[in-house]
Amino acid sequence: MSNDLTIKDLHISVDGNPIIKGLNLSVKQGEVHALMGPNGSGKSTLAKGLMGHPSYDIDSGEVIFNGVDILEMEANERAKLGLFLAFQYPTAIPGVSLANFLRIAVSAVRSNGTNGSEDNEMIPMREFRKELREKMAQLGVDDSFARRYLNDGFSGGEMKRAEILQLAMLEPKIAILDETDSGLDIDAVRIVGESVSHLVGPELGVLIITHYPRLLDYIRPQYVHILLDGKIVESGGWELTQTLEEEGYDPIREKHGITEIGQNTETVQ
Amino acid sequence: MANPETKQIDEIGISKDYQYGFHDDVKPTFKSRKGLDEEVINQMCDIKEEPDWMREYRLKAYQIFKQKPMTNWGGDLSQLDFNDIYYYVKASDRSERSWDDVPDDIKNTFDRLGIPEAERKFLAGVGAQYDSEVVYHNIVEELDKIGVIFLDTDTALKEYPDLFKKYFGTIIPSADNQFAALNSAVWSGGSFVYVPPGVKVEYPLQAYFRINTENMGQFERTLIIADEGSQVHYVEGCTAPTYSSESLHSAVVEIVCMKGSRVRYTTIQNWASNVYNLVTKRAMAYQDAQMEWVDGNLGSKLTMKYPSVYMMEPGARGEILSIAFASKGQHQDAGAKVYHCAPHTTSQITSKSISKDGGRSSYRGWVDVAKGAKGCKSHVVCDALILDKESRSDTYPVIEIAENDTKIEHEAHVSKIGEEQLFYLMSRGLSEEEASTMIVNGFIEPLVKELPMEYAVEMNRLIQLQMEGSVG
Numbered sequence: 001m002s003n004d005l006t007i008k009d010l011h012i013s014v015d016g017n018p019i020i021k022g023l024n025l026s027v028k029q030g031e032v033h034a035l036m037g038p039n040g041s042g043k044s045t046l047a048k049g050l051m052g053h054p055s056y057d058i059d060s061g062e063v064i065f066n067g068v069d070i071l072e073m074e075a076n077e078r079a080k081l082g083l084f085l086a087f088q089y090p091t092a093i094p095g096v097s098l099a100n101f102l103r104i105a106v107s108a109v110r111s112n113g114t115n116g117s118e119d120n121e122m123i124p125m126r127e128f129r130k131e132l133r134e135k136m137a138q139l140g141v142d143d144s145f146a147r148r149y150l151n152d153g154f155s156g157g158e159m160k161r162a163e164i165l166q167l168a169m170l171e172p173k174i175a176i177l178d179e180t181d182s183g184l185d186i187d188a189v190r191i192v193g194e195s196v197s198h199l200v201g202p203e204l205g206v207l208i209i210t211h212y213p214r215l216l217d218y219i220r221p222q223y224v225h226i227l228l229d230g231k232i233v234e235s236g237g238w239e240l241t242q243t244l245e246e247e248g249y250d251p252i253r254e255k256h257g258i259t260e261i262g263q264n265t266e267t268v269q
Numbered sequence: 270m271a272n273p274e275t276k277q278i279d280e281i282g283i284s285k286d287y288q289y290g291f292h293d294d295v296k297p298t299f300k301s302r303k304g305l306d307e308e309v310i311n312q313m314c315d316i317k318e319e320p321d322w323m324r325e326y327r328l329k330a331y332q333i334f335k336q337k338p339m340t341n342w343g344g345d346l347s348q349l350d351f352n353d354i355y356y357y358v359k360a361s362d363r364s365e366r367s368w369d370d371v372p373d374d375i376k377n378t379f380d381r382l383g384i385p386e387a388e389r390k391f392l393a394g395v396g397a398q399y400d401s402e403v404v405y406h407n408i409v410e411e412l413d414k415i416g417v418i419f420l421d422t423d424t425a426l427k428e429y430p431d432l433f434k435k436y437f438g439t440i441i442p443s444a445d446n447q448f449a450a451l452n453s454a455v456w457s458g459g460s461f462v463y464v465p466p467g468v469k470v471e472y473p474l475q476a477y478f479r480i481n482t483e484n485m486g487q488f489e490r491t492l493i494i495a496d497e498g499s500q501v502h503y504v505e506g507c508t509a510p511t512y513s514s515e516s517l518h519s520a521v522v523e524i525v526c527m528k529g530s531r532v533r534y535t536t537i538q539n540w541a542s543n544v545y546n547l548v549t550k551r552a553m554a555y556q557d558a559q560m561e562w563v564d565g566n567l568g569s570k571l572t573m574k575y576p577s578v579y580m581m582e583p584g585a586r587g588e589i590l591s592i593a594f595a596s597k598g599q600h601q602d603a604g605a606k607v608y609h610c611a612p613h614t615t616s617q618i619t620s621k622s623i624s625k626d627g628g629r630s631s632y633r634g635w636v637d638v639a640k641g642a643k644g645c646k647s648h649v650v651c652d653a654l655i656l657d658k659e660s661r662s663d664t665y666p667v668i669e670i671a672e673n674d675t676k677i678e679h680e681a682h683v684s685k686i687g688e689e690q691l692f693y694l695m696s697r698g699l700s701e702e703e704a705s706t707m708i709v710n711g712f713i714e715p716l717v718k719e720l721p722m723e724y725a726v727e728m729n730r731l732i733q734l735q736m737e738g739s740v741g
Contacts, residue, residue, distance in 0.1 A: 048692075051692075051696050052692075052695075052696070053692050054688065054692065055688065074695060074700075074701070075692060075695035075696045076695040076696070076697075076698050076699055076700050076701075076704075078696075079695070079696055079697055079698040080698055084696075085696050087693065087696075090693060091687070091689045091690050091692075091693040093690060093693070093694065093707065093708060093711050094711050094712070094714075095710065095711025095712055095713070095714030095715065096708075096710065096711035096714070101694075101697075101707065104699065104703065104707065105694075105697035105698050105699060108697070108698035108699055108700075108703070109697070109698035149711070149714075166697065170697065
């Protein structure tokens with residue numbers, strides 16, 4: 001079975017405002033894609049819409065994953081099929097330790113009952129702990145991290161590392177990284193970038209959503225796409241990031257006749 | 270197979286999910302007629318072979334109870350019919366010392382509650398209350414050796430009459446309130462604990478309670494005396510079978526914390542949804558003593574319970590950590606009261622409530638600082654989590670301060686389970702129900718982490734049961 005994520009002519013709106021306006025993209029297991037675009041171009045809307053956020057309305061189009069259209073599925077069913085989203089702003093769940101949460105999540109995703117089965121077989125504690133410890137060591141996080149409440153009082157860097165730890169534990173087929181580099185200092189970007197690049201392989205396809213190519217120094221994408229005003233306007237290879245870095249988005253906007261929308265101005269840290 | 274128990278549950282329309290709602294066929298050896306009068310009380314005293322002073326105490330309390338008007342605050346008590354209740358039921362003729370002597374059908378009930386296993390692993394002593402009388406009571410030898418008394422209250426009255434009489438009813442007098450008066454008139458069972466000076470009891474003392482006779486009020490009476498510099502943790506967990514008509518549970522718990530002592534009293538209650546749970550709990554803490562109430566209320570039709578601490582001498586400290594879960598048709602009117610009667614006393618109240626499926630939870634709190642009680646500190650935190658639009662949460666805090674030199678803080682937060690929290694957890698493979706349950710369990714974690722381990726496990730399981738089917 002093919003584990004492609006194929007997006008066809010997707011339209012997404014939020015509160016009645018169209019944000020994604022006919023987007024086409026295909027990501028295969030083993031590939032690394034970068035989707036770049038300025039703030040307001042629709043990057044996070046795409047990420048949340050693909051994962052099934054209830055506030056993001058799919059107006060039309062198809063998203064085929066593992067050969068099935070996932071647009072009618074709940075977020076947890078998409079996760080069980082092997083789709084993962086690393087959040088730009090992960091939500092805190094006070095009182096729930098990262099380890100407890102991860103054990104339940106890993107058990108849910110690995111229990112193959114994709115439809116409805118509530119009684120997920122729990123992964124044995126010993127096995128889970130061993131795996132968690134190994135993956136935390138690879139990420140360079142302290143053991144005490146697992147006992148902390150999920151994202152509660154985490155620094156920006158800790159949140160992003162917790163997201164990557166979840167990515168490593170849940171072993172998805174396709175992972176979407178939404179602005180995983182935002183809010184991180186240079187060292188944190190390096191650690192997160194190297195961690196993700198370790199995970200990339202034939203079993204994992206990655207869609208990196210970012211407005212700044214810094215993270216891409218560590219995870220070199222084979223494909224780079226430029227998102228402007230809800231559509232992919234350019235696709236290419238690594239060289240596209242170089243052009244962007246030198247010239248910014250303005251020449252591309254001009255080329256496609258898109259005026260800058262909203263008040264969003266890009267600040268490059 | 271046509272199971273009469275299942276049929277009964279079906280007929281009354283109470284959730285079959287109620288895990289502990291089974292009903293064993295225990296034959297009570299004595300059951301008073303319904304309703305209360307002096308004859309019932311006298312009969313009870315005769316059977317229990319109680320001393321005259323207790324008979325007089327009961328009869329006097331009964332007079333006080335009759336004169337008290339029906340409680341008209343807190344929750345709706347209009348359906349409570351005092352004439353439709355059995356006030357005394359004796360399930361077995363004597364207290365049992367060892368597990369082997371416990372009658373099989375009672376043992377069966379305990380097996381289903383996991384008592385023997387819990388005992389082996391965690392208990393220093395077990396007092397399991399079955400109907401009004403303690404039928405199984407076991408104190409491990411070490412407790413005897415260090416002079417700790419842990420008995421059912423009826424036995425303590427016989428074996429330690431002087432100690433008993435010195436403290437009984439001194440913390441909560443019969444006239445304190447309507448239900449304290451009722452309990453004083455008809456009390457039966459409960460635990461009596463005395464910890465000698467300087468003795469620290471390392472393991473929690475536990476008692477398990479059940480109501481098992483239809484229409485039977487359970488009026489247990491617990492008295493804990495922690496002598497100077499001693500330490501003890503008492504734990505009670507309550508589960509009740511499901512019945513078609515109203516049941517009344519009205520306990521009184523009195524605690525004396527002498528100088529430098531430390532007492533923790535932990536309760537987890539999961540009454541069936543037709544039980545009125547009207548409990549008076551109070552502790553007096555003397556110099557540098559510390560009293561902690563940890564109180565978890567699930568189930569019941571109406572709970573009215575406000576564990577309180579009177580800080581009588583300097584350095585005393587009171588802590589109350591409570592959690593209430595109100596589901597369909599339930600009202601949890603719970604809270605805490607602290608009285609700073611001496612200077613340099615401190616208190617902390619943490620109250621968490623969850624309301625779901627039209628359930629109502631109320632926080633009712635009282636912070637009192639007496640004139641001249643300088644340098645007191647009190648910190649109150651109330652967190653309410655409301656799971657749907659039909660449910661309700663209220664807070665009724667009262668703060669009475671007669672002294673300027675004090676520091677009182679009150680925080681209250683009301684929250685709902687956020688869409689972003691649900692989406693985040695669901696994106697990791699959890700169903701909506703699993704995600705909601707996880708958020709609720711996280712919300713009560715500050716209480717759960719204070720519980721002995723098997724209670725923490727049970728609490729999480731109870732929450733899971735409560736959350737089942739909560740998401741359409």
